[in-house]
Amino acid sequence: xxxxxxSNSVIRRLPRYYRFLGxxxxxxxxxxxxxxxxxKMGLTASQIRQDFNCFGEFGQQGYGYNVSDLRFEIGKIxxxxxxxxxxxxxxxxxxxxxxxxxxxxNKGFDLIGAFDVNPDxxxxxxxxxxxxxxxxxxxxxxxxxxVAAILCVPMTSAEKLVNTLIECGIKAFWNFTHYxxxxxxxxxxxxxxxxxxxxxxxxxGLNNLESNNK
Amino acid sequence: xxxxxxSNSVIRRLPRYYRFLGxxxxxxxxxxxxxxxxxKMGLTASQIRQDFNCFGEFGQQGYGYNVSDLRFEIGKIxxxxxxxxxxxxxxxxxxxxxxxxxxxxNKGFDLIGAFDVNPDxxxxxxxxxxxxxxxxxxxxxxxxxxVAAILCVPMTSAEKLVNTLIECGIKAFWNFTHYxxxxxxxxxxxxxxxxxxxxxxxxxGLNNLESNNK
DNA sequence: AATACTTTGTTTAATTCTTGACAAACTGAC
DNA sequence: GTCAGTTTGTCAAGAATTAAACAAAGTATT
Numbered sequence: 001x002x003x004x005x006x007s008n009s010v011i012r013r014l015p016r017y018y019r020f021l022g023x024x025x026x027x028x029x030x031x032x033x034x035x036x037x038x039x040k041m042g043l044t045a046s047q048i049r050q051d052f053n054c055f056g057e058f059g060q061q062g063y064g065y066n067v068s069d070l071r072f073e074i075g076k077i078x079x080x081x082x083x084x085x086x087x088x089x090x091x092x093x094x095x096x097x098x099x100x101x102x103x104x105x106n107k108g109f110d111l112i113g114a115f116d117v118n119p120d121x122x123x124x125x126x127x128x129x130x131x132x133x134x135x136x137x138x139x140x141x142x143x144x145x146x147v148a149a150i151l152c153v154p155m156t157s158a159e160k161l162v163n164t165l166i167e168c169g170i171k172a173f174w175n176f177t178h179y180x181x182x183x184x185x186x187x188x189x190x191x192x193x194x195x196x197x198x199x200x201x202x203x204x205g206l207n208n209l210e211s212n213n214k
Numbered sequence: 215x216x217x218x219x220x221s222n223s224v225i226r227r228l229p230r231y232y233r234f235l236g237x238x239x240x241x242x243x244x245x246x247x248x249x250x251x252x253x254k255m256g257l258t259a260s261q262i263r264q265d266f267n268c269f270g271e272f273g274q275q276g277y278g279y280n281v282s283d284l285r286f287e288i289g290k291i292x293x294x295x296x297x298x299x300x301x302x303x304x305x306x307x308x309x310x311x312x313x314x315x316x317x318x319x320n321k322g323f324d325l326i327g328a329f330d331v332n333p334d335x336x337x338x339x340x341x342x343x344x345x346x347x348x349x350x351x352x353x354x355x356x357x358x359x360x361v362a363a364i365l366c367v368p369m370t371s372a373e374k375l376v377n378t379l380i381e382c383g384i385k386a387f388w389n390f391t392h393y394x395x396x397x398x399x400x401x402x403x404x405x406x407x408x409x410x411x412x413x414x415x416x417x418x419g420l421n422n423l424e425s426n427n428k
Numbered sequence: 429a430a431t432a433c434t435t436t437g438t439t440t441a442a443t444t445c446t447t448g449a450c451a452a453a454c455t456g457a458c
Numbered sequence: 459g460t461c462a463g464t465t466t467g468t469c470a471a472g473a474a475t476t477a478a479a480c481a482a483a484g485t486a487t488t
Contacts, residue, residue, distance in 0.1 A: 079421030097311030207293030
């Protein structure tokens with residue numbers, strides 16, 4: 001039986017399970033036990049079994065888990081079985097890199113539009129999309145109903161842009177600005193990506209190597 | 215007095231503290247209490263006080279914390295008071311975006327070299343650096359002694375490249391490949407950035423909006 | 429079919445992390 | 459200088475997370 005509330009810790013591990021299962025499937029694995037998966041992923045078998053059991057009973061005693069089935073189930077849980085239309089705001093260096101680097105279809109999204117303020121960028125091609133002026137975003141949303149948005153704009157313009165986008169019906173934000181986007185309204189989800197914080201963490205790790213005996 | 219071992223949860227919050235304190239300082243704040251900071255950051259005051267106390271007593275009863283001093287101290291803890299020489303491996307779309315988007319000096323690093331395999335990219339300028347052939351990385355490291363590396367290469371070439379780099383004296387990896395870089399050797403630190411996992415998490419959040427009453 | 433082995437789902441225990449509480453210490457106004 | 463108010467550092471309680479343990483249910487081999 002599936003739990004009513006899933007803890008955040010479990011949720012943050014799900015994409016990684018999904019990724020590893022994909023690799024296993026790719027490598028021809030038909031079945032896998034929690035013990036073997038735990039060794040590959042650097043977790044405990046107990047944690048893996050408990051994580052999966054939050055959502056249902058996907059395994060079988062004495063056998064383990066069917067890789068393909070399990071991956072499919074976790075994919076469903078993650079909402080990867082449907083494609084959510086998504087737009088990109090800010091098609092500069094970072095926006096362009098994200099748009100071309102990410103396999104959106106495998107993450108449950110479909111990138112259907114890209115917008116910028118810079119006249120030099122507007123009109124240019126970006127992975128098959130023609131970058132539009134950000135002034136067109138209202139009409140575009142009315143017509144194409146995107147539900148998610150990638151924010152690759154400067155921090156200063158982020159806050160008001162977000163409000164506009166929420167009015168346009170955007171419900172999910174993948175935020176790359178140097179700014180902590182708070183979940184203001186109900187029914188809005190935000191994923192803040194702080195690349196700078198990640199690099200800062202690396203600096204800490206490097207400077208505390210001696211003290212870490214790992 | 216400072217604790218002997220700092221928990222991972224605390225460490226992951228440090229960059230965010232540092233960032234917020236920078237904003238506060240920028241906005242003219244001289245002092246701040248744990249209560250006020252907690253409101254701004256969406257944490258509890260208790261947690262903030264306990265986090266800071268892992269490293270020392272930076273505050274004063276009845277007054278709070280001096281913003282600038284506290285930021286400086288956390289910066290020191292994070293190793294931001296020295297610049298670690300860093301190189302970029304893979305100067306494609308993503309590598310280029312990272313190199314130009316990140317303020318390395320404010321994160322404790324100095325980007326001193328960029329490498330790629332693609333002849334079309336080699337020789338091109340990248341934020342003031344001329345992209346070199348990846349075959350030159352050995353001699354470059356011998357001469358310039360970089361300690362950290364950004365991995366923006368395809369997953370397939372990552373593993374052997376890492377081994378080469380470790381032999382060249384690289385101790386810290388900021389890994390953007392779709393591949394979980396394990397810390398094989400002692401004295402090596404890794405920060406895996408999985409942008410795909412982040413987007414997948416957003417998909418989950420979007421698909422479970424109804425059930426979340428947040 | 430019986431038996432030895434494997435592995436799950438689940439319960440219980442241990443550990444880690446977070447929050448609440450409060451004395452001690454300081455500020456600032458009078 | 460005194461006193462009311464504020465806020466830290468710290469301890470202890472509470473919550474959440476992780477790990478261990480084990481019965482039940484399967485597999486596989488003979």
